[in-house]
Amino acid sequence: MLLSIEPDGPVPIYQQIRDRIVEAIADGAQPAGSGLPSIRQLAVDLGVNFHTVNKSYDLLRQEGLLRISRKSGAVVQRDPGSGPPDPGWVRDWTGRARTLLAEAAAQGMSAQDIIHHSQAALADFSFPAGEGAA
Amino acid sequence: MSASSLATVVIVPFFGALLWVTPAITRPTLQFGVRIPGDRAGAPVIRRERRAYYWRTAAIGVCFTITAVLVQGHASWWLGRIILVLELAADLGCYQIARKNIAAVKNAEDWFAGLRQMVATDTSWRTDPPHFPVCWLLPALTVIAVTVIVGAVRYPDLPARMVVGFGGSSAGHQAPKSVVSVFALAVGQLYVTALWTGLMLIVYRSRPDIESADAASSTRRYRMYLAAFTRAVLTLIALVNLTLLLAALRTWQVYRLTGIASGLPLLPFIAGLLIIAIVAVRTGQGGSRLSAGSSGHASNALPRIGPARLSRVSPGPARDARLSRVGVGGGPSGGSKRASRLPGESPGQSPEGGADRDDDRFWKAGLIYVNRDDPAIMVGNRFGVGWTFNFANRTAWLVLAGIVAAPAGLAAIMAAAGL
Numbered sequence: 001m002l003l004s005i006e007p008d009g010p011v012p013i014y015q016q017i018r019d020r021i022v023e024a025i026a027d028g029a030q031p032a033g034s035g036l037p038s039i040r041q042l043a044v045d046l047g048v049n050f051h052t053v054n055k056s057y058d059l060l061r062q063e064g065l066l067r068i069s070r071k072s073g074a075v076v077q078r079d080p081g082s083g084p085p086d087p088g089w090v091r092d093w094t095g096r097a098r099t100l101l102a103e104a105a106a107q108g109m110s111a112q113d114i115i116h117h118s119q120a121a122l123a124d125f126s127f128p129a130g131e132g133a134a
Numbered sequence: 135m136s137a138s139s140l141a142t143v144v145i146v147p148f149f150g151a152l153l154w155v156t157p158a159i160t161r162p163t164l165q166f167g168v169r170i171p172g173d174r175a176g177a178p179v180i181r182r183e184r185r186a187y188y189w190r191t192a193a194i195g196v197c198f199t200i201t202a203v204l205v206q207g208h209a210s211w212w213l214g215r216i217i218l219v220l221e222l223a224a225d226l227g228c229y230q231i232a233r234k235n236i237a238a239v240k241n242a243e244d245w246f247a248g249l250r251q252m253v254a255t256d257t258s259w260r261t262d263p264p265h266f267p268v269c270w271l272l273p274a275l276t277v278i279a280v281t282v283i284v285g286a287v288r289y290p291d292l293p294a295r296m297v298v299g300f301g302g303s304s305a306g307h308q309a310p311k312s313v314v315s316v317f318a319l320a321v322g323q324l325y326v327t328a329l330w331t332g333l334m335l336i337v338y339r340s341r342p343d344i345e346s347a348d349a350a351s352s353t354r355r356y357r358m359y360l361a362a363f364t365r366a367v368l369t370l371i372a373l374v375n376l377t378l379l380l381a382a383l384r385t386w387q388v389y390r391l392t393g394i395a396s397g398l399p400l401l402p403f404i405a406g407l408l409i410i411a412i413v414a415v416r417t418g419q420g421g422s423r424l425s426a427g428s429s430g431h432a433s434n435a436l437p438r439i440g441p442a443r444l445s446r447v448s449p450g451p452a453r454d455a456r457l458s459r460v461g462v463g464g465g466p467s468g469g470s471k472r473a474s475r476l477p478g479e480s481p482g483q484s485p486e487g488g489a490d491r492d493d494d495r496f497w498k499a500g501l502i503y504v505n506r507d508d509p510a511i512m513v514g515n516r517f518g519v520g521w522t523f524n525f526a527n528r529t530a531w532l533v534l535a536g537i538v539a540a541p542a543g544l545a546a547i548m549a550a551a552g553l
Contacts, residue, residue: 002349004254007491037260040509045255045341047508 001029005046013048017056025065025079028126032082036066036074064089081128140397142214144404146202146221150195152411153225156518157184159414161422163345163490166232167500167516171245171489172347179239183232190228194221229517233500251491254346256353264357266338270365273372274327281320281379288386289316297385318548319382323375325540330371334364336512336533337521343420343514346490352420359421363519366413373406414519 001024005016024030036057037045043053057074060066064086067077078085085093104114157166162175166183174180198221205213295308296315309315337360345352380399383389391398417424496505497516506526511533515522523530 001257002254002353003257004252004346004349004488006250006488007253008251035261037257041260042255042257044508044510045257045259046253047341047505047510049507050509 003046005048007046007048013046014052014055014059017042017046017053018059021056021060022065025076026125028080030076030079032076032079034076035072036076038073080126140206141400142202142217143199143206144400145407146214146218147195147199148404148407148411149218150191150199150221150225152414152518153222153229154188154191154195155415157187159418159423159519160517161345161419164419164516165236166229167494167497168233168236168240169490169492169494170236170240171249174240174245177239179236183235187228187232190231191225194224194228198224230499237494246489246492250488252346252488253491254344254349256342256344256349259342259353264338264360266335267361267365267368270368271327271331271371274323274368274375277372277375277379278320278323278327281323281375281382282317284379284388285317285320285382285386288388292316292386296387314548316386319378319385321544323378325544326374326378327371329537329540330367332533333512333521334367337364340512340521341510347488352422355421355424357421358424359417362413362417366410370406370410373402373409376402417519419519420514 003017003020003024005013005020007013009016011019021030021036030036036042039050039053039057043050046053057066057068061068065076065078067075069075084090101114104117105111109117163170163172165175165180166187170177170180198217202214202217205217289311292311294311296311297308342353342356342360344356377399380402384391384399415423493505494500496503496508498504500516501522503513503516503522503524504526505524508524509527510524511527511530512521512523514520523534525531
């Protein structure tokens, strides 16, 4: 996986790292069971502080996407083929998705455009066979 | 001509030529230590400064080489060192002039305005790391073993007082026979081998020098560069050890050479320097002069997570060959099997308007890397090939202290032994 961030960009670096890894999991680049570099290694490779990468990994761990152990390091725990998520998580995500869609509507995007962009994004993700984006 | 004179006459033009060619082997996005966007590599100020640098350093190299040839045999051994230091200082001055002029135009015209400045990494560098070519260390270790064995065989027959040091001439410094005096050059071999092997091992654990806008192919090129450069360094170590073995054989009175022939033990060392120079010119810094398409490494099929994607891949089960690029801002996306630069795309700049991060502020005088937020111990050189330390890193200082302390300790032991 090639991972790039914008260190001087408006989004915090830890958030960018977390987002890139989530996207890699979604598009199949990092399937469940695949390893990620250690916190120290990724910090060296991106030239950022250890604590920044630690914060990203911790977020992913809390979200259930990453498992971190001393023996096997950082390993992806869930991917699109891991089955449906927890109902509580779906409720939370629905709220966030609603806010995101509201931002688009508030900025004047048409429903058609919003659907088009959503489908384009979904087209890149790696859904299990028969569950591809419509 | 003594061995010392020969070394000066060879090394002065060698370093002159190496510094002359250095702008050509540095990344196009790093011009005289100044980070620039890829599309500025042909800017008038850069063309002008490169031309001026080539003329200046060529003139300096020729002048100092002529001086080294003229004074050889007529002056003390230290004059050769002074000539070399002055040549390096003069070339460094040329570098600083070019750097200052390019940086002034870059800042005045704000070359990075409107560009997203990116940093990229390849996680397979850690999950599928390159392997250190241990077998290439065998020649160096074999030469050390031969040195120790020959020394042990010769030891009983050596006189009570013997000529020591690299020169080995009958007029050289004499010292009483002891284990330290007899095996001093073998200790030198061990030091050289341990030092360079240790440094290369640190480099293997350091981050790869990747162009963020062209991460997939620049990662492949870096792997090829690291493999080639490491082999060249390990070959150089073996040849340096061979030079020390030949010098040791002379102090052990296995053979005797006079006049210009006394410089023959230096030939392996000179050959090693030439090998390093050839590899550097062929690969360029970080593999920037290599073709990305010739490697069969697994990272050919790397997915890319970064700025907006270039084209689409269909979703579904073909995840093994997926190469995707995901937008930083979550923009329109699609996959891309992007092995090398696209037509019309400059190195160091992606078609989405991204570029390598402008990191000039972390490079003092364009040569010394000081970045407290960067946990890296070593990073790629700013000018020329190879690596340098991050001088804001404590571990880097510990390594440097070890590099200095080891020979200082050895020198103290040898002084105590009367050497």
